[in-house]
Amino acid sequence: MIRDRLLRLARTENAGLVAILLIAVVALTVANPAFLTSFNLYVVLTSVSLWTCVALAQMTTLATGQMSLSVGSLGGLVAIVVGGLCELWGVPLPLAIIAGLAVGLAGGLLNGALIATSGINSFIITLATFSAFHGLTLGLTRAIPFYHMPDALKALGNARFGAVPFMLGIVLVVALAVHIIFTRTRIGRHMLAYGGNPTAAVLSGLSTKRAVIFAHALSGLLSAIAAILTVGRLQIAQPTIGEDWLIVSFAAPIIGGASLSGGHVSVPGTLLALALLAVINDALVLLGVDPFWVQVVLGCLILAVVGANRLREGRRLGEAVAR
Amino acid sequence: MSAVVEIRGASKSFVGVQALDDVSLDLAGGEIHALLGENGAGKSTLIKIITGVYVPDSGTMRLDGAPVSFRAPREAINAGIGAVHQERNLVPMFSVAENICLDRLPTSRGLVDRAAIMADAEQWMKAIGLALDPHTPVRSLSVAQMQLVEIAKALSLRSRVLLLDEPTASITPHEAERLFEVLRDLRARGVAMLFVSHRLEEVLALCDRVTVLRDGRNTAVGQPIAGVGRRDLIRLMIGRDEEAAAPARPLRDRGAPSLELQGVATAASHRDIDLKLHAGEILGLYGLVGCGRSELAKAIIGAIPVTGGEIRVAGKPAKIGSVSQALARYRIGYVSEDRKGEGVVLDQAITTNIAVTVWARLARGWLRFLSAAREYAAVKPFAERLQIRAPSLAVLVGKLSGGNQQKVSVAKWLLAGTEILIMDEPTVGIDVGTKAALHRLIRELADDGKSILLISSDMPEIVAVADRIVVMNAFRIVGMIENSHSYPDMSATIMHVIHGVADVELTTAPLTEALVSSS
Secondary structure, three states: OHHHHHHHHHHOOOHHHHHHHHHHHHHHHHHOHHHHOHHHHHHHHHHHHHHHHHHHHHHHHHHOOOOOOOHHHHHHHHHHHHHHHHHHOOOOHHHHHHHHHHHHHHHHHHHHHHHHHHOOOHHHHHHHHHHHHHHHHHHHHOOOOEOOOOHHHHHHHHOEEOOEEHHHHHHHHHHHHHHHHHHHOHHHHHHHHHHHOHHHHHHOOOOHHHHHHHHHHHHHHHHHHHHHHHHHHHOOEOOOOOOOOHHHHHHHHHHOOOOOOOOOOOHHHHHHHHHHHHHHHHHHHHOOOOOHHHHHHHHHHHHHHHHHHHHHHHHHHHHHHHO | OOEEEEEEEEEEEEOOEEEEEEEEEEEEOOEEEEEEOOOOOOHHHHHHHHOOOOOOOEEEEEEOOEEEOOOOHHHHHHOOEEEEOOOOOOOOOOEHHHHHOHHHOOEEOOEEOHHHHHHHHHHHHHHOOOOOOOOOEHHHOOHHHHHHHHHHHHHOOOOOEEEEEOOOOOOOHHHHHHHHHHHHHHHHOOOEEEEEOOOHHHHHHHOOEEEEEEOOEEEEEEEEOOOOOHHHHHHHHHOOOOOOOOOOOOOOOOOOEEEEEEEEEEOOOOOOEEEEEEOOOEEEEEEOOOOOHHHHHHHHOOOOOEEEEEEEEOOEEOOOOOHHHHHHOOOEEEEOOOHHHHHOOOOOEHHHHHHHHHHHHHOEOOOOEOOHHHHHHHHHHHHHHOOOOOOOOOOEHHHOOHHHHHHHHHHHHHHOOOOEEEEEOOOOOOOHHHHHHHHHHHHHHHHOOOEEEEEOOOHHHHHHHOOEEEEEEOOEEEEEEEOOOOHHHHHHHHHHHHHOOOOOOOOOOOHHHHHHOOO
C-alpha cells in the first residue's frame, strides 16, 4: 500500500527534480552547515522569489510553442516607468505599480498581436521588440537609474519573516494563478492545445490568434511583476534590470519539464527548478567558487536535464508500445 | 429528400493547381453519401470548403436552402457541421477525453470541469467501442486508436452534418463494422453524412448515394448506389477499367528460410514467436489493431529489443541491435506504416529520399563529397523500375501522391540492396489504381527472389497478394494458413483463427489446393 503510493510518487513528473533538490540540500548542509542558517535560507528564497515571475513569463510563451526574447527588456522598461513615475512625477506608489503592470501588459499584447496577425515567428518578432524596448529604456533614462524609490516599495522587496521573504508570498500567489490558468481554464487549455498541435486547434475551431495573444499578454504582465519586485529588492530603478533574465527564463521552465515544441508546461516543475538553481548558486558561493562558473554550471545543468527528459520520453514510448 | 448541404459550381485553385473545378454536391438528411476519387482528385479540398478551412474561389454553398459562406472552422462547427479530417486532429499531450471535448470544454464557476469532460467523452467512446481509460494521453495510443478518438470527437459534436475523410484508413474491419453500426444509427436519426473511403466494399455496403471526383471535376453527382457495381465506381474514378487481379503465383520450392524466428520474445511483450520467411515468398501478417504486428516488425529490425528466442538470417543466428545494422549487415529493410512520419522526408527531393540509405557508399574523397550526379545515376534505375510518376527526380516528395510517395519509400530500400523487405500497411490511403500497381510491384520483387513480409489490416489485400498468411493475436502467432486466394474462404478462416471459434490447425489448406485455385 505505502510501497504502491511511493512507487506512484516516484513516477510523477517532478519526482526526479525533488530528489535532486533534496540531495543537493543534504549534501550542501553536510559540506557547509552555514547553508541552514536563517539568513542563508533567506538569500536562497529571495533569489527564488525574484526569478519566479521571470521564468513564468517565458513559460507562458513556451506553452504555445513560441518564445519571447523580450521578457527581459520589457522588464527593464517597466522598471524605469515605475521608478520614473515615483521619482520624477511623485505619482503615488499604487498608481505607479498599476502603470507598470499596464506597460508590461501592453508590451506583451503588442508582441502577441504582431505574431498572430503577421504570421512571422515569435523569435523574429520578439527579437525586434527586445531591441525596441531596450532602446526605449535607455533613451528615456539616458542610462541613468532612478535612485529615490518610495519606502513602501523598498519594504516590499526587503521585508522578511525569519527566513521567508515577503515577496515569496506574492510570487506563490501569482504562480498558483498561472498554474490554475494552464490546468483549469479554457484559455489555458487552448494555449496548450495550440502549442501541442496547431492544426488540431485550428480544425477544432479554436481561436488560435486569441491563444497566442493571450499567452504573450500574460507573459508581459509577469515580466512587469518581476520587474517591480526587482526594483523593490534593489531599491533602485536601474535601466539594466532584465538584461540577465534571458537564460534563466528559458532554463527554469525547461528544467521544470516544459516541452520546447509547446503543449506542455509545469508551474510546480518550474518552481522546483528555480529552487534547484538557487541552491546550486548558493552552494558555489558558500564553497567559494568564482561566480562566473555559475554560468557554466547552469549551461551543463540545462543539457543534463533535457537529456534526462529525452531518456524518460523514450522509455515512456517503449512502455506505450509494449502496453 | 431535401438537401441539407448543397454545393453548386465550387472551384478552388492553389498556386497554379486547379484543385476543384465547377464541382457540385448535395447531401441530404438521413443518408450516407459516398465521396469517391483517386488521391488528388479533390475530395479533401471539397471537405475543407464545407468545413470552412478553405474559402472557395467561386461557387455557392447552401445550408438548409439558405446561402452560407464559412470563413473559419468555428463557423462551420457552430452551424452543426462536424468532420473527421485526414490530418491528425489531436493534441498529443492531452487526454483522450479532453481531445474529444476540446472545442467546448465544459466549465463550472469559470474552471474546466474535468469530471464533466470524462463523462461526456466516455459516452462517445462507448458508442464506438473504444475501450480505453479516458485519462490516457493521446500520444501513447496506436494510430488506429487515435483514428477512433477522432471519430468519437466528430460524433460528439452532435452535428447534423458529418464529414468523414477516410475514417477507416487505419482501423480493422472489426472496428470499421462497429463504426458503420453507429453511422447507420445516425442515418436513422436524420444526420447527413459524407463518407470518403478507398475501400469500395465498404462504400457499396454502407452508402446510399455516391458523388465521384476525377481531377477536380464531377464524374457523378448523387447517383444512387443501388445498381452501381464496383467496376462502375472504378470507371468513374479512374476513367478506365481496373486491371484484372493477378492470378495466384505459382508455388515454388521454398528452400531454406531467409529469415527465421524461433521462440522470439520482445520488450513489447511478444511471446513464442515462430516464423519462417523464404526467398521469393510473400508472407502476409494479419491481425487486429494492437495485436503487435508493427511492433514485431520493429523488433526484427532492431528498433525494439528482442528479449528471448533466436532470429536467424540466411541460416545464421543474427543479433540485430539497430536499424542501420539490420540494413547494413542483414539486408533487412522496413517500409513504415507511417509513411509521412517515418517513411519519407516530405520537403526533400526524390533523389535525396531514395539515396539517403546509400550516402555512405556514394560519398567520395577526403571531405566525403556527395555529388548530385552520382546520386541521380544511382537513383534513376530504381525510380524507373518502380514507375515513380513525377516531372523530374528533383521534385519534392511532399508534392507526390500517396502512392508515389510509397514507391519512393520502397525504392530507397531496394537501392540499399535489401533482400528481406518488411512492408507495413503499404497501401493505406492509396487509391485503387496505384494500389494495384503496388501489389504488382510486391509480386515482382518476390519473383526477383526478395523475401517479403507484408503486414496489412486490409484483408482483401492480404488474400490477393500473400502466399501464406500468419495470423497474430495478442502478441502471439495464432495460426498460419496457406492462401487459397479465395476471399470468402480465407476471410472466414482468418476470423476463425483470431477469435478461436474453431481450433484451426496450422496450415489448413493442402498445398495442392493452393496450387490449383486462383482468385
